[in-house]
Amino acid sequence: DVKTTDWFQEWPDSYVKHIYSSEDRNAQRHLSSWAMRNTNNHNSRILKKSCLGVVVCSLDCSAEEGRKIYLRPAICDKARQKQQRKRCPNCNGPLKLIPCRGHGGFPVTNFWRHDGRFIFFQSKGAHDHPRPETKLEAEARRSMQKSHTASSSASPKLKKSLGTKSLTGETQSQESLPLTWSYQESFQLSNSCNGHLIDNTPQKKPLDNCLSLTKNYYFGRTSQLVEPLVNSESTKLYEKCKLTSSRICTSGELLQPSHSGVYSDYGDLQNWNRNTGLGGPPDYDNYCPGYSFPLTSWSCDIPPPLSCMEAGNQQLSGEKSVAKASYHPFRPNSAVSGGDLYEEKLHVDFNGYFPTSRYHFPQEDPFLLSYTPHHQYSLPTKGSKWDLDEEVKCMSLDHDNSEMLLNIYPLR
DNA sequence: TATTGCGGGTATG
DNA sequence: CATACCCGCAATA
Numbered sequence: 001d002v003k004t005t006d007w008f009q010e011w012p013d014s015y016v017k018h019i020y021s022s023e024d025r026n027a028q029r030h031l032s033s034w035a036m037r038n039t040n041n042h043n044s045r046i047l048k049k050s051c052l053g054v055v056v057c058s059l060d061c062s063a064e065e066g067r068k069i070y071l072r073p074a075i076c077d078k079a080r081q082k083q084q085r086k087r088c089p090n091c092n093g094p095l096k097l098i099p100c101r102g103h104g105g106f107p108v109t110n111f112w113r114h115d116g117r118f119i120f121f122q123s124k125g126a127h128d129h130p131r132p133e134t135k136l137e138a139e140a141r142r143s144m145q146k147s148h149t150a151s152s153s154a155s156p157k158l159k160k161s162l163g164t165k166s167l168t169g170e171t172q173s174q175e176s177l178p179l180t181w182s183y184q185e186s187f188q189l190s191n192s193c194n195g196h197l198i199d200n201t202p203q204k205k206p207l208d209n210c211l212s213l214t215k216n217y218y219f220g221r222t223s224q225l226v227e228p229l230v231n232s233e234s235t236k237l238y239e240k241c242k243l244t245s246s247r248i249c250t251s252g253e254l255l256q257p258s259h260s261g262v263y264s265d266y267g268d269l270q271n272w273n274r275n276t277g278l279g280g281p282p283d284y285d286n287y288c289p290g291y292s293f294p295l296t297s298w299s300c301d302i303p304p305p306l307s308c309m310e311a312g313n314q315q316l317s318g319e320k321s322v323a324k325a326s327y328h329p330f331r332p333n334s335a336v337s338g339g340d341l342y343e344e345k346l347h348v349d350f351n352g353y354f355p356t357s358r359y360h361f362p363q364e365d366p367f368l369l370s371y372t373p374h375h376q377y378s379l380p381t382k383g384s385k386w387d388l389d390e391e392v393k394c395m396s397l398d399h400d401n402s403e404m405l406l407n408i409y410p411l412r
Numbered sequence: 413t414a415t416t417g418c419g420g421g422t423a424t425g
Numbered sequence: 426c427a428t429a430c431c432c433g434c435a436a437t438a
Contacts, residue, residue, distance in 0.1 A: 029416085038417055039430070047417075050429085076414055077431085106429070135415095142414095 002118055009121075011131060012110065018121040027119040030112045033134040034100075034127065035073040039109070050107040051100035051125075054132040055083065059093035072132040073097055089141075102128040 006018040008026040010033045020027035030036075036049035055071035062068060069090050074080040084095055100107040103125025113120045133141065 038415095040417095040419060040421095040432095041428085042419075044418075049416095074414070075416075079414055 005118065010134075012121065012123040013108075014123065014126040016123050020119040020121060022114065022117050022119050024119065027112075027121065030110075031135070032110060033131065034108070034110075035075060035132050036110055037075050045113060047112040049110045049112070051102070051109070051127060052080070052107070053098045053100040054129045055095050055097050056130075057088040057091060057093050058096035059088065059091055061088060061091035061093060063090045068130070070130045070132050071095065072135065072138040089145075098129045100125075100127055100129055102126045 002019055004019075005021040005024070008020060008024050008031075009016070009018055010026075010031075012018065012032065012034075022028070030047055030049065032049070035052040035054070037052055039048045039050045041048040052073040052075070055069075055073050057069040060068075069088055071083075071089075074083045080097070084097055086095060087093060088095055102108040106125070108123065108125035108127050111120075111122045111124070132138075
């Protein structure tokens, strides 16, 4: 009875549920821009992942224009320990891992379940820390550091004049180093709910000395518009986006209770209450967890002036120019969700700043134009159940997207 | 070298 | 029994 699937949510937060198409490459890979590590729940049907938080500068330094350092914790334990021995790319101070305690004091957990044509997702807990770099940004930063190290070692004089050697061997200089940490820009507005930081600093560094990286990216546009009150296009996008984006569900349990009865490392409503000490799940029906404007049935992953990936992804019905306007030059962008693999050229500023990229617009994606569900699904559907009442209640589509979805899913 | 998923195992309440 | 988390392995990127 699934009426429609959601566009992939890059930053799922709070207690949300999504249904993705099994064709969705991001969903297939259980991706998130939060740094999520696998957690053993002793249930092979349901994949559980928990949030690692964010790595910050322990000196709380600020880069230019007040930006903060929010590095992506390495997923691998060993790599993470190594990472924490490294130094802040901005001030060379020690780094510190801020653990996620958004789910009753424990890390936010994400659950993934494959069932036939769909991939069911559920998030539990609201991240109580800033967003880390995306995977893409972290990779770009690593590449740049590597390149920079290589180029520095090739020219010792330059190295000596510009760099300060970090403990980990990277040559660093505030003048010359690429600083590609994640910016908690305007989309982290909340101090009251999730503790997100405020940083509306516009970014406007010229891009030169670009390094082109060719890589396959799956995430859609994560564009963050930096001039929220000025950019009317983004507001339009948001208005559109909020009608079509994720659903917030306030009760019920998405995940099928354990069949085995031995392990079920996922909560239910009862546990939810118990863990959070709340009378029930947070009331996101009327207010967005992070932002102080009313909600109806839609989620507000996207604050009004911003268009994150979801917004871009809604541009499938012919608003190319708007989609372009929503593209944030400093966020790596890529595939439309639902989507397919996009090969992008990631342009990285060696003089010091932000990665950007070129991308194909959704309209150009042959995948979207020729969708035909034909895969065989191997995972059992027996006994699998989704909280469809809630799903239906929460769903809403605008006209354009309804049309689009009809095109994509003509049989439903 | 890091990511991802799996699963055995332990600890705690 | 539910939950969290540690660890190592294997496949993959």
